[in-house]
Amino acid sequence: MLGSMNDGEVLVTGANGFIGRWLLCELTGRGRSVVAMVRRAAEREAELRSFVSAHGGDARLLRVVEGEIERPGLGLTAPLTGVRAVYHLAARFEFGAGVEQARAANVQGLLEVARWASEQRSLQRFVLLGGYRMTRPEPAMRAFERPISDRARAAIYRGRGAYEVSKHEGYWAFRRFAAERGLRWTAVHPSTVIGDSRTGETTQRTGLTATVAMLHRGRMPAMVGGAKTFVPVVTVDHLARVLATVIDNERTVGQDLTVLDQRTPMLPELVAMLAQHCGVRAPKFSLPVSLVAALPQWLSGIDRESLAFITDDQYDTSEADEHARAMGIEHPPLEQSVERWCRYLIAQRFLSA
Numbered sequence: 001m002l003g004s005m006n007d008g009e010v011l012v013t014g015a016n017g018f019i020g021r022w023l024l025c026e027l028t029g030r031g032r033s034v035v036a037m038v039r040r041a042a043e044r045e046a047e048l049r050s051f052v053s054a055h056g057g058d059a060r061l062l063r064v065v066e067g068e069i070e071r072p073g074l075g076l077t078a079p080l081t082g083v084r085a086v087y088h089l090a091a092r093f094e095f096g097a098g099v100e101q102a103r104a105a106n107v108q109g110l111l112e113v114a115r116w117a118s119e120q121r122s123l124q125r126f127v128l129l130g131g132y133r134m135t136r137p138e139p140a141m142r143a144f145e146r147p148i149s150d151r152a153r154a155a156i157y158r159g160r161g162a163y164e165v166s167k168h169e170g171y172w173a174f175r176r177f178a179a180e181r182g183l184r185w186t187a188v189h190p191s192t193v194i195g196d197s198r199t200g201e202t203t204q205r206t207g208l209t210a211t212v213a214m215l216h217r218g219r220m221p222a223m224v225g226g227a228k229t230f231v232p233v234v235t236v237d238h239l240a241r242v243l244a245t246v247i248d249n250e251r252t253v254g255q256d257l258t259v260l261d262q263r264t265p266m267l268p269e270l271v272a273m274l275a276q277h278c279g280v281r282a283p284k285f286s287l288p289v290s291l292v293a294a295l296p297q298w299l300s301g302i303d304r305e306s307l308a309f310i311t312d313d314q315y316d317t318s319e320a321d322e323h324a325r326a327m328g329i330e331h332p333p334l335e336q337s338v339e340r341w342c343r344y345l346i347a348q349r350f351l352s353a
């Protein structure tokens with residue numbers, strides 16, 4: 001358990017990103033003093049502060065510093081002292097990135113942050129943002145559980161999305177590093193994150209946002225997946241509450257928390273729900289993932305990398321649920337949250353996605 005705000009600071013990487021912003025609000029709202037590490041800090045600080053103030057946080061507890069995870073020592077211009085927890089959220093979260101670009105941030109960058117954190121004598125916890133597919137990896141990804149040759153690694157990346165594979169590789173490289181250095185870690189693995197449950201607000205353009213945009217524009221003639229396809233969602237405010245409180249719960253040390261709303265309906269019903277909020281008809285037909293994967297992207301209109309997330313897998317959320325119960329946190333109402341998120345996306349013209 002971390003003590004009061006005077007006992008030390010929390011460092012958040014990727015603080016300017018979608019999840020990072022809500023986490024800053026939640027942490028400072030709970031009285032923690034937070035160092036937000038961002039690129040182009042001078043340019044972004046004022047906006048980030050006003051976001052935090054406008055979303056229930058306390059900008060007085062926020063310090064914005066310049067940092068770049070791919071640089072030795074994170075490119076910090078002044079040493080940080082008294083950091084007791086690191087939340088590592090910075091990642092190249094983008095479909096279509098090259099293998100080397102994705103690995104530079106999601107593998108080497110992650111290890112650089114872990115190295116820096118392991119050198120902080122005050123550190124008590126390292127919180128890593130993974131992704132829910134990490135807890136149900138396809139067999140090829142299991143090769144990353146042990147160090148592998150460059151050739152074997154290249155074979156795994158071939159034909160797959162670099163974002164998804166680099167997240168698996170980074171996670172396992174981190175686990176080995178943490179075991180060697182005795183780093184006290186917690187990994188949080190969210191599913192697709194949708195907007196704030198109260199307003200629908202989001203900054204995320206990838207994934208399901210693109211699906212809602214296609215539906216709304218009448219450009220989705222068929223669905224992908226079957227009756228049991230499960231693409232779970234979680235609201236960003238729920239995720240931020242879970243994240244902010246893991247450092248208060250000793251039981252989460254060494255745990256992988258899969259954070260998603262188990263009430264998310266199967267994909268056909270979810271798409272029907274989204275179509276209703278968009279005021280359009282849901283597509284009547286479904287195509288198997290294997291068929292869509294074989295079509296050129298210009299024809300299917302679907303980003304190939306997103307197909308890795310369209311599966312019938314179910315996920316074990318028991319550790320995250322137990323943590324949420326212990327902290328008195330509940331998922332907000334699902335249908336209302338999905339509706340607000342759709343309305344926000346429509347009003348914001350899908351963030352120009």
Ligand SMILES: NC(=O)c1ccc[n+]([C@@H]2O[C@H](COP(=O)([O-])OP(=O)(O)OC[C@H]3O[C@@H](n4cnc5c(N)ncnc54)[C@H](OP(=O)(O)O)[C@@H]3O)[C@@H](O)[C@H]2O)c1
Binds near residue numbers: 016018070089189
């Ligand atoms: N959102 C989801 O649905 C979802 C689901 C599962 C897991 N996750 C994971 O959650 C984490 C946060 O995701 P997010 O949705 O908040 O993504 P995001 O909005 O893209 O934010 C990522 C942040 O990382 C920063 N970043 C990237 N490369 C960096 C570098 N080399 N040095 C310093 N900062 C760097 C970006 O900064 P710039 O603004 O300067 O580019 C950005 O602020 C990621 O690890 C992601 O894989 C997200």
